[in-house]
Amino acid sequence: MDNHSSNFIRDIIIKDLESGKHKEVVTRFPPEPNGYLHIGHAKSIFLNFGLGDEFNGRTNLRFDDTNPLKEDVEYVNSIKEDVKWLGYEWDGLFFASDYFEEMYNRAVLLIKKGLAYVDDLSADEIRALRGTLTEPGQESPYRNRSAEENLDLFVRMRNGEFGNGEKVLRAKIDMKSPNINLRDPVIYRISHTTHHNTGDKWCIYPMYAFAHPIEDAIEGVTHSICTVEFEDQRPLYNWVVEQCEMESTPQQIEFGRLNITNTVMSKRKLKQLVDEGYVDGWDDPRMPTISGMRRKGFTPESIRNFVGETGVSKGSGAVDEQMLEHFVREDLKLKAPRTMGILKPLKVVITNYPEGQVEWLDAEINPEVPEMGMREIPFSREIYIEQDDFMENPPSKYFRLFPGNEVRLKHAYFIKCEEAIKDAEGNVIELRCTYDPETKSGTGFTGRKVKGTIHWVEASQAVPAEFRLYEPLIMDASLEESTDEEKTFLDHVNPKSLEVLNGFVEPNMKEVQPQDKFQFFRHGYFNADPKHTSKDKIVFNRIVSLKSSFKV
Ligand code: ATP
C-alpha cells in the first residue's frame, strides 16, 4: 500500500528470491504483549508487513509471550487493534506459547545431544562466572552432568518439583567464546506464574534467545527482522536453529531502532509513566503509543508515511519530532474541514450592527478542496475573538486590534476598535467596535486595506468547547542514551505538557463525533477526543500547530 523504497533488507530479500534460496517471503511482527505499541513498533510493522506485501509473501502477527510475569491479554488486544488500525492484515496470528510443547521437545533434544545441562547455580553465581569482554567465563561445576541426569532434572523442573530460580537449563556452547551470548546462555527458567494463554500448565518458560529462533523456524519465517541490539545474539540464534534441527532456516537481519527527540520509547518507561500517574493511561495523547497518537488525532497514513521516510539503516539516531508533525499536517491538509474556534474568548460588541439581526455568511469548508463545499456561519452584533488579538498598548508591527485600529474578521467585515471595557481590576473584559457594511467579505471591496485578519465566533450560537494543547512530555533529547535512565527520564517530565482552555466553536460543530478532525484557523489541527467528547461536551486535542520549520 505504501511506497516501496529501496533499503538493504529489501536488497537481501531480492537476492534470496533470485538465487532461489527462498521461493516465498515470510516475515513476522513479534511483539511481546507487555505493553502497548509505540511509534517505534510502527516502523517494525511497516517493514515486516511492507516487505511481505511487496513480495506477495506472508506476514504473521506473533505474540512473543514467554514471560508471563509481565504479559497480559489487555496488551494482546490493544496490539491487535493497533496493527489493524495502522492498516495491516496479518496472515497468521500466533502465540509463542502455542509452541511451548515443541520448544520443550527441542530442549530435550539438546540435552540428549549433550548440548544442554541443568545448572543449580543462582542467577548471581552464573553472572559472576560469565566473565567479561576481556576475560573468558568459567565453567559451572554442574556443566558436566550426564545427559540422563539432565533429562531427569529437566522433567522434574517441568513437573514443578523445584522453586523459582532453583535450577535453570543452559545451552552448552563455549564459556571462552569472545561473544558473551555464547557462554552457555540460560534457555529455560523456572517461574511458577500463571500465563495469560496457557494458565498453570507450565512452570518452566523458555528464554527469548532460545524461543525466538524456534518460533521463527516453526512458522517458516524466511527473514527475521529485528533491531540492532540483537546483532550479538545472531550467532546464538543460528546455533539454536541448527542444533535444534529445525527444518526451516530463518535469517536474522538487524536494523536501527527508531528514536524521536523529546520522547522515551521503551514499553518499560512508558509503563512507568502510566503506573505512576504522569499520564492518563497508555492512550494519553502525549504518549508516543499508537493508541495515544490515535487519540491525539494522528492518522494511520501520517504514521506510515513518517516511518517510511525515516529509512532503514543500522544506525539509530533520533529523528526530529517535527518530522512526524510535518507528515500529519501533510495528510490532514486536504482532508480536514477548516473552521474557526476561540480558545481564550474576549467578547466584542459591534455597536453599529442592528440589534437582534443575524446574517449567515458563506465560507468554504476547505479552500484547497472546493469539492468539500461550503458552510454557513452566523454573524451578529456580539462575537468572541481571541484575547491575544487585542492589545491596549501594542508594540509596533502589531496589526490586530487596539484602540482606533481596524482589522478584517475572516469571512465577514472590517471592524474597528472603539473602546475597551475593563473590570474593577483593570482587566479588559469586553471590546466595543464598529463595523463597515461596505467591507463584507466576498463582495470585492477594495476601498482600503487592513493588515490584520483575525478569527471569531458569533456569540449567541457559539458552542462551548474544551481545547487541550500539548507540549512534549519529556524535555530532553538525549535521554534514551542516558545510563542513569530511570531517574533521569522521570526528572525530565515536562510539568507543562498539557494546557486546558475553555472556548467556543462555530454552531455547525454541534454534531461533532469523536475522532473528527479539523483545521482551526490560525490554531492548527485538532481532533475530537474519543474519551471525553459526548453529546454534552466537545473536547478537542491539538494534534499539531499550523507551522513548522521542518523541511523534508
Ligand atoms: P521496547 O524496548 O519498547 O519494550 P521491545 O523491542 O522490547 O520494545 P517488542 O515487543 O519485543 O518490544 O518489539 C516487537 C518488535 O518491534 C521487535 O522486532 C522490535 O525489534 C521492534 N521494535 C521495538 N521498538 C522499536 C523501535 N524503537 N524501532 C524499531 N523497531 C522497534
Ligand code: MG
Ligand atoms: Mg522486548
